[in-house]
Amino acid sequence: MIISSGGYWIGYEDQDSSFSSGLSSGGDIIVFADSEDNYLIVTLDPSQELDSLQLSQSFDENGEGCYTNPTPGAQNGECITLKNDENINISKHFLIHQNYPNPFNPVTTLQYDLPKKGLVNITIYDMLGNVINQLVNEVQNSGYKKVEWNATNNQGQPVSAGVYLYSIEAGEFRQTKKMILLK
Template sequence: ENIKVANFTITGGNAVSAGCIGGGGILVTHPDLEYVYDGPVSPVNAVFENLIVTDNSATAGGGISIWRVSGPTLSNLIIQENTSEVYGGGLMIFTSVASVTDVTVSGNNCNTDDSFGGGIIINNSEATLTNVTVTDNTASFGGGMSVGNSDATLTHVTVSGNTATTSGGGFLSTPYSNNTLTNSIIWDNSPESIYAFATTTISYSDIQGGWDGEGNIDTDPLFTDAGNGDHTLQPDSPCIDAGTADLDGDGIEDITDYVGLAPDMGAFEYGSTASVNDPNELPQKFALHQNYPNPFNPVTTLRYNLPEDGLVNITIYDIMGRQVSNLISNQQSAGYKSVQWNATNNAGQPVSAGLYLYTIQAGSFRQTRKMILLK
């Protein structure tokens, strides 16, 4: 079946009181509902996008549980402040094939001894994570992430500020997992940032404590303000332009949406390095960057790159496609630009909480991104 869940908040779910083991907010599972490790896997075309999953609880998968299915995709999600007793405070992927893109997993926890994956647990699965932040989660093992008996591919992932009471503060992996981490940052987790075996291959990443692999570094990434949840990079971060665009080593760039000489390490591409270091240097291509902070209340900043002079329009829309605010509509010179939005409409009235779209039109270039206003 085709399933799509999008554009709202899921909160207050309790899987135990509902008679389920997993999925306090969302449960995607095999039709037989059997809680078995090696049972049959059911194909499912399930899309989850533009959701806030918060304050839910379960025995396993406090926010979201994906169990014995193949095909779910998660994109543009915020999974925060959910609780699990044993596995996956925020997200659990068990005996499944799943894709996770542009997702924030923050402030989740597993609250019993011998628990795994405060933010995310991946077990007996194939999972791809891209542009994911895993921050301030807690568990006994793998405070940020726990991966077991799986093939996990992590690209542009930031794992920071997580805590394990036993081991694997940021990232924990068993010897039976074949993990690939590229262009990622694992930093400032407790008691250690990473506890993994040699079957984990890491390259072009910033790993606290060090890790053998091409392009890896062990240097403070210089987050903008990690204490307040801002894991973007400062202008002099060693992670800027330190990643690779050629993920499979075939000499062809697999990543093309980056600024500078090469992609950055971590979940957030630094979009205005040249403007900070050299105000006279111009961007090489058009770009509209993710707003920061996101979610926000009530002010956020939108950054964009103009490689040439031209007429620029930046417009805010609600989820129904109705125009909310026309932020910019004028001729602008080339350069690295930014504009703030204070969550008001064209009449200066405050808008309600929810998902909004922001679009730039500059000549023939057009790009749209999403942001979430919380109140």
């Protein structure tokens, strides 16, 4: 579901605090996010009944909005950020995050945001430019992605401690960052 600018979504909460919705008769998934991008995923059971109006929600053009008590005829006050489930996995810009942990031993996570479907290549290099490991070489859908590297080469053998580079390519985008393996 994508809610356009100026659109709105209204949710309901019954006395047992179980969520229900008029979005579809087959149930839905709603994702709540706070300012630190902690997510709460609520699966709506189509068998739930609506007892009373408790919550109201309107989205902006980015698919973000406010989870709060309704204030008919007035602007809502403080709220928890709400994003619909389809926008959670779509980034607007290609972005590579610094690996974590860094320095690492024996495993690190490489995280990146892919704004559109495309061929993604993630390659690990030593400081001389030699290919150590190709972690990803596949078409991926848009979204927030992550892959782990366990400090091994393409043959599965452990590599020595040192500084390594990881390069991520997707379409015309390419970016490289450093990481440090300690042993």
